[in-house]
Amino acid sequence: MRTRTVAIAVALVGLAACARNEDGPARPTPGTPPIDRPRVDSGVSPPPVHDGGTIIQAAEPPPPxxxxxxxxxxxxxxxxxxxxxxxxxxxxxxxxxxxxxxxxxxxxxxxxxxxxxxxxxxxxxxxxxxxxxxxxxxxxxxxxxxxVCAVPRGIAWRASDDSLHVACTEGTLVSLPASGGEPTRRVHVADDLRDVVVDGSDLYVTTFRTAHLLRLDAAGTIVSDAAPREIAIEGLIPMRLTAPGPFQPAVAWRALSSGEGVMMLHQRALSAEFVAEGGYGGGGCGGAIVHTSVSELVAGEMRSGDPLGGVVLGVDVALSPDGLRIAVAAPANAYPRNGGITTVTRSSGDVLVYSRSEATTSSETPTCANGSMPRLEDVGAAIAVLFLPDGRVVAQTRAPSRVLFEAPDPDALVGPVVALGDEDTYDTGHMLFHAAAGGGIACASCHPEGGDDARTWRFAGIGPRRTQTMRGGLLDTAPFHWDGDMREFRDLVHGVFVGRMGGAVFEEGEIGAFGAWMDALPALPRPADADTDRVERGRALFHDATVACATCHAGSALTNSATVDVGTGKALQVPTLLGIVYRAPYMHDGCAPTLRDRFTPGACTGGDAHGRTSHLTSAQIDDLVAYLQTL
Incomplete structure (x- = not known):
């Protein structure tokens, strides 16, 4: 278990003016509070109150x-x-x-x-x-x-053959005996796998960012593909729209067997074109460009639910033993950052319970599914939830790490609390990334786990813009956004979190801690390519001056941070290539579904204005793609 030291900086810390990137232009860096003395509060005591003037930064940043x-x-x-x-x-x-x-x-x-x-x-x-x-x-x-694999995510046990099945982000499903031993099977199913669910004799996997539920046969081949249905926007969006488009299924945070089928906790995201300057929404139930919902596949039919009221960033779901209720963990609810509020209020509102029938059955006109709060200790941000056999709710919280039991006595306000560790991993930057802004979303809503939601948003007057990742060293990529219109990190914070998401104004010290935590997000480990010769040939092509990939994609972040027109009709920021294998679709408007499609000639990819590759053979393109997948 790692030993952590957490610092408290009582005075606000300003941003350094800039720092020099060895391979690119000057870029802003946030000031970081000094790490000079350990925290004194721990155990079951509540974490410190964040009042806008006290900055807490973990020596080892907690993961998303x-x-x-x-x-x-x-x-x-x-x-x-x-x-x-x-x-x-x-x-x-x-x-x-x-x-x-x-x-x-x-x-x-x-x-x-x-x-x-x-x-x-x-x-x-x-x-x-x-x-x-x-x-x-x-x-x-x-x-x-x-x-098992480079980036494992989901796992399930199948009783019929006492086997484990692990879903990996790189798209591999790994099977191995539960009793121990080496994997017995590896099969590529689809990119971006998340959860594995055993439902009777069926095996299902989900895709994380696109929220598809795939049923597999005994060989691991996809035999059916289901997704939550789109829902109309009428009555859900307070912002100004300039072109039509429904809410579409998005990030699938959790899937589990419901006894009748498979239940999925997921987001929906707005596909309509909207005016960004008017904000990303007004909060409430479905009032933002992203909302949380629960859908359920039963007998081959997807029952898609309405927006869940009160949930920002739902990351886990549980089903009661009688099948009548669902519970949702929403950690962003514990960190409200709206309406000028600068104090974090810890609230059991980060766990909500809903009627299953109301939450999973959508009407033709979407409505708000309203939940209630279980009787849990009023502290912490819930990251997991389940029901006990007697129907009580149990939640796991972070910072501090605890398990909270709902009280068995109906007259008791709260139940027992079990501390899981004596270290508090609270971090101001981590909190701000997961905080519920006034517009009803958090940064993590569109950047789940610090990455991206694979969506192309339609901004009126700006154009289509593909969500970018936060991983791999954010600050070295300034200026920010595809258009490079936000020169410093503080511009990004105030322009997006405050101006568009409706969050409270940040103090300078908060900006420093926020940027430091995001800048520490590592790129995901890349899968190894068994054909090392192919990768080496691709590396040579990438660095070939004639092909010219490395002209712009240079330095430790694989970007020169320049704003360049690569033949797509507008000067845009050169994105980092770190972890590019996990970031389909590609280009600023998501027009290239795969990395190989990126090299298809045409207006979408810019042709030879975007690296000179038209002279390469099909085999050479394969080599180049193989190398890119290792970055």
């Missing part, structure tokens, strides 16, 4: 919230909680509401999804280690660590 890190043993005896910030796996006794065991993992493992097999073993995805951890729940011992 991914959610869905709780599991319950089939007999309801133990809870298993993975903590991606403390790098621990905790086992909690449900009856006594006490911490029984803590398993310390390697620093930076980032444990995520948890599944429990029929032999009492827990299996935890190690998101940043490319592996799974096997745990004997009876003894609380770590049995093994097994490599």
């Amino acid at each position: 919230i991914s959610g869905g890190t709780l599991a319950l043993t089939p007999d309801g005896t133990w809870l298993v909680a993975a903590d991606p910030e403390l790098d621990t796996i905790s086992i909690v006794d449900v009856e006594t509401a006490t911490l029984r065991d803590t398993i310390e993992l390697t620093d930076g493992d980032e444990p995520g999804r948890v599944v429990i097999d029929g032999a009492g073993r827990g299996h935890v995805v190690l998101r940043s280690a490319g592996a799974i951890a096997d745990v004997d729940l009876a003894s609380g011992a770590l049995i093994a660590r097994r490599p």
